[in-house]
Amino acid sequence: MYRRNLDIFLAGGIALLGGAAFVAHAPGPVQVVLGIALFFTPGYLWSEAILSMRLSGTERILTTAGMSLIFPILGGFLFFALRIPLLRPAWVGLLVVLTLLGVVAAAIQRLREVPPDPRLDPRQQARGRQQPSKARFPVLHGFIYGVAAVIALGSVAYSVKSADTQKQPAYTMLWLTALQNDSAKASLGVTNHQGVTETYRLKFLTKGKVTTTWNITLSDGQTWQRTVAYTVDYSIVADLYLLPNVTTPYRYVDNGEAVSPSASPSAKTSK
Amino acid sequence: MGGSLGSRAAVRGVSRAEQAPEASALSRIPVSVIALIAAIGVFVSSMGYAAGRAGDGPGSASGVRLYWLGQVLILLPVAGRLLSRRHLTQGGTITLLVVLTVAQYLLKVNYSPLGFTFNDEFLHYRGTANMLASGKLFELNYGLPVGTHYPGIEEVTSALISATGLSIFEAGLIVAGLAHLLFICFLYLAFCVSIRSHRIAGIAVLLYYGTPALTSFNSMFVYETLALAFLGFCMYAGLRSAIERSPQDRRRWFIIAVLCIFATVITHHITSYMLTAFLVLVAIASRLTGSRNTAVRFGILATIAALSVICWIAFIARDTISYFSPTVDGMVQGLNSLTKSGSSDAPSTSTSPFGNTVLEALGILVISVLIIIGCWQAWRRHRRHPWIIGMMIGSLGWFVDLGIRIATPDGQELAGRAATYIYIPVSVLAALALTKLVNSGPVRRWGAAITALIVAAVVTLLIDGLANGWPPFWERLPGPHQVSSFEASVGPQEIATSYWSLTYLGSGNRIAADAGIYPVLLGYGDQNALQDISFLYDTPTWTATVAGEASGDEVQYVETDVRLTKSLPAPGNTYFPGDTAIPTATIPVADIDKYNNITGVSRVYDDGDIVIYDLQSLGYVPQKP
Numbered sequence: 001m002y003r004r005n006l007d008i009f010l011a012g013g014i015a016l017l018g019g020a021a022f023v024a025h026a027p028g029p030v031q032v033v034l035g036i037a038l039f040f041t042p043g044y045l046w047s048e049a050i051l052s053m054r055l056s057g058t059e060r061i062l063t064t065a066g067m068s069l070i071f072p073i074l075g076g077f078l079f080f081a082l083r084i085p086l087l088r089p090a091w092v093g094l095l096v097v098l099t100l101l102g103v104v105a106a107a108i109q110r111l112r113e114v115p116p117d118p119r120l121d122p123r124q125q126a127r128g129r130q131q132p133s134k135a136r137f138p139v140l141h142g143f144i145y146g147v148a149a150v151i152a153l154g155s156v157a158y159s160v161k162s163a164d165t166q167k168q169p170a171y172t173m174l175w176l177t178a179l180q181n182d183s184a185k186a187s188l189g190v191t192n193h194q195g196v197t198e199t200y201r202l203k204f205l206t207k208g209k210v211t212t213t214w215n216i217t218l219s220d221g222q223t224w225q226r227t228v229a230y231t232v233d234y235s236i237v238a239d240l241y242l243l244p245n246v247t248t249p250y251r252y253v254d255n256g257e258a259v260s261p262s263a264s265p266s267a268k269t270s271k
Numbered sequence: 272m273g274g275s276l277g278s279r280a281a282v283r284g285v286s287r288a289e290q291a292p293e294a295s296a297l298s299r300i301p302v303s304v305i306a307l308i309a310a311i312g313v314f315v316s317s318m319g320y321a322a323g324r325a326g327d328g329p330g331s332a333s334g335v336r337l338y339w340l341g342q343v344l345i346l347l348p349v350a351g352r353l354l355s356r357r358h359l360t361q362g363g364t365i366t367l368l369v370v371l372t373v374a375q376y377l378l379k380v381n382y383s384p385l386g387f388t389f390n391d392e393f394l395h396y397r398g399t400a401n402m403l404a405s406g407k408l409f410e411l412n413y414g415l416p417v418g419t420h421y422p423g424i425e426e427v428t429s430a431l432i433s434a435t436g437l438s439i440f441e442a443g444l445i446v447a448g449l450a451h452l453l454f455i456c457f458l459y460l461a462f463c464v465s466i467r468s469h470r471i472a473g474i475a476v477l478l479y480y481g482t483p484a485l486t487s488f489n490s491m492f493v494y495e496t497l498a499l500a501f502l503g504f505c506m507y508a509g510l511r512s513a514i515e516r517s518p519q520d521r522r523r524w525f526i527i528a529v530l531c532i533f534a535t536v537i538t539h540h541i542t543s544y545m546l547t548a549f550l551v552l553v554a555i556a557s558r559l560t561g562s563r564n565t566a567v568r569f570g571i572l573a574t575i576a577a578l579s580v581i582c583w584i585a586f587i588a589r590d591t592i593s594y595f596s597p598t599v600d601g602m603v604q605g606l607n608s609l610t611k612s613g614s615s616d617a618p619s620t621s622t623s624p625f626g627n628t629v630l631e632a633l634g635i636l637v638i639s640v641l642i643i644i645g646c647w648q649a650w651r652r653h654r655r656h657p658w659i660i661g662m663m664i665g666s667l668g669w670f671v672d673l674g675i676r677i678a679t680p681d682g683q684e685l686a687g688r689a690a691t692y693i694y695i696p697v698s699v700l701a702a703l704a705l706t707k708l709v710n711s712g713p714v715r716r717w718g719a720a721i722t723a724l725i726v727a728a729v730v731t732l733l734i735d736g737l738a739n740g741w742p743p744f745w746e747r748l749p750g751p752h753q754v755s756s757f758e759a760s761v762g763p764q765e766i767a768t769s770y771w772s773l774t775y776l777g778s779g780n781r782i783a784a785d786a787g788i789y790p791v792l793l794g795y796g797d798q799n800a801l802q803d804i805s806f807l808y809d810t811p812t813w814t815a816t817v818a819g820e821a822s823g824d825e826v827q828y829v830e831t832d833v834r835l836t837k838s839l840p841a842p843g844n845t846y847f848p849g850d851t852a853i854p855t856a857t858i859p860v861a862d863i864d865k866y867n868n869i870t871g872v873s874r875v876y877d878d879g880d881i882v883i884y885d886l887q888s889l890g891y892v893p894q895k896p
Contacts, residue, residue, distance in 0.1 A: 018434060022433075022434065028436060031435060031436045032435045032436065032437060035431070035434035035435030035436065035437075036431075036434070036435055038434045039430065039431050039434050039435070050523050050526055050527060051523050051524070051527065052523070058362070058365055058456075059460070062453060062456050062457065062460070062504075063504075063527070065449060065453055066453055066457070066500065066501075066504040066531075067527075067530075069427050069446075069449070069450065069453070069497065069500060069501075069534070070501070070530050070531065070533075070534040072426045072427045072429070072430035072431075073423045073426050073427060073533075073534045073537050073538065074530065074533060074534065074537075075430075076408065076422070076426035076429075076430070077408070077426075077537060080407075080408040085405075085406030085407070086402060086406045086407065086408065086426075086429065087403075087406040087433075088403070088432075088433040089433075090406065090433075091429055091430040091433035091434065092433050092434055094430070095430065095434055140303075141301065141303040144301075144303040144304060144306070144307050145303050145306055145307075147307055147310075148303070148306040148307040148309070148310035149310070151307070151310040151311060151313070151314055152310040152313050152314075152373070152374070152377055154314065155310075155313045155314040155317040155377060155381055156317075156377060156380060156381060156384060158314070158317055158318075158321065158381075159317045159320060159321065159380075159381035159382075159384040160384045160385065162317075162320065162321035162324050162325070163324060163383070163384050163385045163749070164385065166324040166325070166749075167325075168762060168763050169752070169762075169764070169880075171763075171764055171878045171879045171880065172878065172879065173767060173768075173771065173876070173877075173878045174876070174877050174878070175771065175775060175875060175876045175877070176873075176875060177775050177776065177875040177876070177885070180776075180777050187775055191767070193763065193764075193767065193878075232871075232873075250879075251877040251878070251879060252874070252877060253873075253874050253875060253876065253877050254873055254874050255873045256869070256870060256871050256872045256873035256874070256885070257870065257871075258870050
């Protein structure tokens with residue numbers, strides 16, 4: 001009796017552990033493993049509860065996975081109808097509750113069900129007939145499947161490395177944009193994606209005159225950012241130079257207002 | 272039935288055809304070794320991808336050769352083993368199909384292993400991100416307004432992310448991969464139950480791999496991928512609910528079928544309609560063949576599906592009708608002109624190389640012939656079989672699909688998408704025809720030579736599906752940036768710009784952009800990127816007409832990319848979303864540089880290639896809530 005229902009106990013335990021891992025902010029790999037188990041447990045239990053007849057291993061795996069995908073959809077819709085926000089705790093709660101209900105449903109189902117007579121089960125008989133041939137090369141085949149899996153997963157790792165090291169054009173992002181909550185201020189920023197550490201000179205010009213100059217050294221992927229005063233009443237321009245070139249702006253941004261000619265190499269001169 | 276699929280085969284034993292000896296070398300290879308060869312094939316194709324990244328993308332001849340060599344290593348042993356007459360267990364058959372599916376899915380993952388690049392995936396990335404942030408089901412998704420009302424895949428992914436802490440990309444890969452594998456496996460099980468031969472069922476699923484969209488659109492992180500898994504599950508559960516001996520077991524499978532219907536309706540519009548059509552088809556075929564019990568079962572399921580679809584559209588997804596209206600109108604007009612005048616007014620959008628076109632034509636011819644032979648087989652030998660007669664009727668959709676392909680605007684893509692569903696009955700009929708052919712007297716006399724020829728023909732069909740599917744020839748391998756060319760345009764600059772736009776401009780801005788960055792702005796940027804905005808890039812000066820149109824379209828930002836002035840998009844593509852005319856010349860520099868000289872238009876972002884201008888002072892300024 002205990003052994004027959006061991007899967008139900010295990011499933012219930014996994015669900016509780018998965019829920020606990022979420023609450024306790026368990027380390028990444030632990031949460032991934034327990035989370036995946038929690039995700040699939042309701043499907044397993046409810047496929048046991050609904051399709052209590054003995055399914056083959058393949059069918060059991062497939063119905064479990066299929067129902068695991070169905071439950072979040074129907075459960076999420078139910079939560080929506082009940083006006084429960086579908087935030088992370090709600091999803092985890094849904095999976096835990098579905099699992100615990102599944103434990104009860106599967107247990108009740110098994111209590112009501114008469115244990116099958118293996119002598120009358122054609123699948124069992126077929127299994128019995130096939131046993132000698134099945135057991136012929138299990139280790140060798142297992143090893144070959146293992147090697148295949150390693151090669152397949154290796155191809156993913158290889159592709160990740162290949163994509164990671166793909167040569168991409170070097171670029172630097174420069175921006176000047178009014179803050180969303182305060183139009184009198186703007187975010188001025190630079191991000192280096194040149195692939196190497198670079199030194200920049202950023203000249204900030206108001207009404208065509210340089211008011212501030214910053215010398216910035218940024219490693220690849222690093223961002224420099226300041227909040228500056230902003231208006232559209234007069235011209236604001238930011239010219240970025242990639243050293244050692246300090247004559248031609250490498251990038252520039254502005255607020256769209258024109259200034260007199262020659263004030264800045266990049267400023268608008270026509271209206 | 273005894274509750275298990277395996278039991279029927281076990282009771283009646285394997286058929287004569289399944290035991291027939293054969294001299295083919297492929298038939299002697301154990302399934303585990305085939306899995307190993309397929310894994311090597313995946314690695315070899317991935318080496319092709321790497322060669323593309325390191326060199327000239329799809330222009331890398333060695334990369335393309337490696338890619339196709341890998342594909343042959345995957346397809347040939349699987350096809351050879353499934354088509355051979357040597358005995359193959361049900362477990363062996365399903366293992367081969369799983370190997371094939373996983374191998375193809377891994378190739379899809381290896382194409383862009385660092386993040387989403389397939390355009391439709393960005394839309395569901397945004398849907399999932401919105402759901403996780405807001406906790407609401409029907410959050411506005413600028414890129415896919417209709418998808419807002421079909422949140423199934425976002426719900427499943429959100430649940431998985433919440434439980435595991437994985438990123439959207441990682442969880443999306445798991446959900447899409449699992450759903451795709453389930454679809455194939457349930458399709459196989461449904462074929463097994465209905466055809467009552469795991470060998471023919473295996474061949475049918477193998478032939479189904481000729482569907483052009485199967486390894487691309489149907490395995491991406493998109494709502495159709497998930498809905499197809501439910502469609503397959505529902506088909507299987509529906510069939511089991513009709514054939515189980517015990518009323519209790521029939522009821523149990525019926526409950527599962529109903530759950531699958533609800534999940535499909537919530538997840539994807541077209542798949543839910545196709546599921547309804549499938550259930551109706553089997554109900555009608557059952558009635559015609561005198562299988563009253565099956566007709567009643569499927570009739571009830573079809574009614575539940577139809578009512579669910581109607582209720583969902585009426586109460587939740589009203590915009591579905593307006594979403595499909597233009598497509599349906601185009602199809603009807605095209606088919607009308609085809610039937611009246613014998614030719615279509617639809618512009619030809621095919622730009623495939625000659626080899627692909629020849630493959631496609633051959634594929635159409637072979638499938639058409641197989642359908643005809645299969646129909647004859649079905650009528651001659653399975654006239655009382657509701658499922659097979661249903662599939663026979665359904666397979667006639669193949670010829671409608673051909674009409675759509677020829678007659679409607681963008682018919683190539685529509686037909687490719689429709690093929691996902693139409694190939695289900697087609698593959699059953701084709702498998703019947705192929706099995707008859709393999710088992711026929713003359714073929715048995717010629718033995719391995721003819722079998723090899725049939726295997727080669729089937730592999731060619733599968734390669735046709737891949738060659739004419741997605742990614743197309745001009746981005747067969749990942750590689751350098753191409754302008755306005757779907758995945759080939761998704762690079763670090765587009766991704767960084769899109770994230771920047773969300774951080775510094777906020778979400779939902781109406782932004783005009785080229786077709787390359789458009790889906791990334793929708794997905795990662797959560798911007799309301801606009802269609803039909805090429806007028807903003809057509810003139811060297813900012814005229815009153817352009818200003819009026821921009822104001823009318825409520826354009827807030829304009830994105831320009833200097834690379835548009837240097838190269839044309841890949842064949843068949845346009846510079847801007849919504850355009851229909853294929854460009855023949857690059858965009859003049861003055862047409863995008865004009866924004867530097869308009870007073871009031873601020874240049875808010877510059878990365879050297881991509882520049883974003885703020886047009887809000889000129890006209891439309893959104894009202895903040």
